[in-house]
Amino acid sequence: MKLIGKMIQLKINDINVTVEQGTTILDAAKKVGVHIPTLCHLNLEDFGVVNKSANCRVCVVEDEDTGKLVPSCAQEVKDGMRIQTDSLKAVMGRRTNLELILSNHPQDCLVCVKNLDCELQDLAHELNIKEIHYQGEKMSHPKDETSFGIIKDTNKCIMCRRCVTMCNDIQTVGVLGPLKRGFDSVVATAFHLDLNQTSCTFCGQCVSVCPTGALTETNDSPKVWRALNDPKKHVIVQVAPAVRAAIGEEFGYEPGNILTGKVVSGLRRLGFDQVFDTNFGADLTIIEEATELVDRITNNKTLPMLTSCCPAWVQFIEHQFPELLDVPSSCKSPHEMVGVLVKTYYAEKNNIDPKDIVMVSIMPCTAKKAEAARGELNKDGLADVDHVLTTRELARMFMEASIDFRKLPDDEFDDLLGESTGAAAIFGTTGGVIEAATRTAYEMITGKELKEVNFKQLRGIEGIREAKVQIGDLELNIGIAHGLGNARKLLEDIRDGKSKFHAIEIMACPGGCIGGGGQPYHHGHTEVLLKRQIALYNLDESMPKRKSHENEMLIKLYDEYLGTPGGHLSHQLLHTTYSPKERI
């Protein structure tokens, strides 16, 4: 139970406000509908993410009694306080602070990847800045474009520290931090290393909260355009579960619209030869993963088993817990499974040389870009997946091609690797993978039909959840964590021999893939993520089949090609290995 603290009375713009002690002026103002512009401030309350560095000074307001400007995001209310948010002093104070930030900004907005999606740009507009009166020295740091997932352009950094909060407090990856001081101070990696030399997981949560273009995803669309325009190439695309629940936001839809049909027809318009569904790969992952779990339980092998669909999480365990590499499932992630099947099963069936196939994945994720480049994920020197585009990059490609997304008709995925069940749909949210696995494991273990497929105890948004599921005689202990800091807690328990779980689902991003580093920017609005989550559960409800093992194309795939789940060929194609990495 939350204790109610002392109540404080104050006036904001002459409006009486009563709030609990400890409330900031910003939150008190929000309560009475008074808007105060902010920049460094970020509060994703539902996910425990708060950045309160109070260093941009854009949210300053005037304390009438002292005549001083105070940062409303950090200053707590006091009894009898009188605050003006729109006095000349407050307005000019905000404007001066923003102008000073802008005086050290490259201002190449027209060609910046964040153009029209930039909080700094929005503020310059909101505060009516038409001229920058300060001409100072500008930073000139090299741009880090060495990694496969994230571009770091330090010159666009405004030192808001949102990424530092994400990387250290929420994800506990500890790659980004402040270095030096004064004018030389900079948010950087240790020793200014390139990101790919550090233990960065490429989860992209820094990207998802960066208010400017200082942290963005690598732009892989030029490679995809080239492939689409190469007549010798057979270009195939697949779409991840969480993409369909978010891409509409880039085209003015309310969050939580599932727009699979439009995405599919849009991809055909772009010229892809086949449009497959990563959800098919998700169903396949469940078959392989559930088989592995049943094997590990019945044969007393390593437990708990951890899901392995999230590449940022895999990278995390390799760097941070290299001694625990036997706990994740050996299953490749769903899009890698689809990728390898396209270059084997599909290629053989259609008599196409796999060398001529270009496999493109549309993912809500920046870590998938780095994953696709992993040496382990290729067959005979051919990468399972060639290029990964984020949800945002695909939206930009549609715009580039003048495709009117809202007018696109609804289309179906191509047949061979296009069918999916409701179990696959929920892969995009925290708790979804383990729920899908439980549905299949139940029937595998008991041989009986599972009547109630909704495991509500596995759902929610708390950072760490646990549940017991009765499967015949076996009581299965399941753990769920999203956000790598939460994952770390469960991993420490495993390392210390204290874990009681049989299976644990881990997703690196708060909320799971719905909150992935490649999704449309939420700009601090948590309800966006919650609506995407609800949309995926509704999609699951609406599907005629809701258990992965009932996917008919999947059954055909095993009959015609793979043999048995967990069998020799499955292992060769659908499973992978992990290797210890350094922590920097």
Add this chain to the structure above:
Amino acid sequence: MRNKILDTSTLDKELLAKLDAFIDSLEGDKQEHLIHVLHKAQELFGYLPQNLQLYIARKLDLPGVRVNGVVSFYSFFNEKPVGKYTISVCMGTACFVKGADKVLERVIELTGANKNEISKDGLFTIKDVRCIGACGLAPVMTINDKVYGKVKPGDVDEIIRHYRSIENES
């Protein structure tokens, strides 16, 4: 090893043993003692190369960037090798108005090393520092632990000559 600069295995084993012993002797939360550990490490190694910073980060279970952040924040810590003698010229307000810039200029001329650089003979490292709290003696210059007060640019020749002669004798 992807990056040689970060290879902790090239660090001096004997000095590391001493550093380990110091860290082990610290009570309570060792992460809280980061600055002490860095002081000790600099005392032992003379400076804090990147692989040593990384070693300390791992030893204290801290991210490398946190250690590097502290090291790069304080001008006391050296990330590059330093000369046998560190000449720090105070550029605080009092020293500055009394002509510390001229003193620094002379030091640079005589040693041939610029600010934050080491002289070719490896003898001197030059630093301009903020107020060292001896304003009554302005302008002030320190060489290692020795303080020189009311220094005139003309005095610098004699001081430098003194340190060179010690070296020549040994």
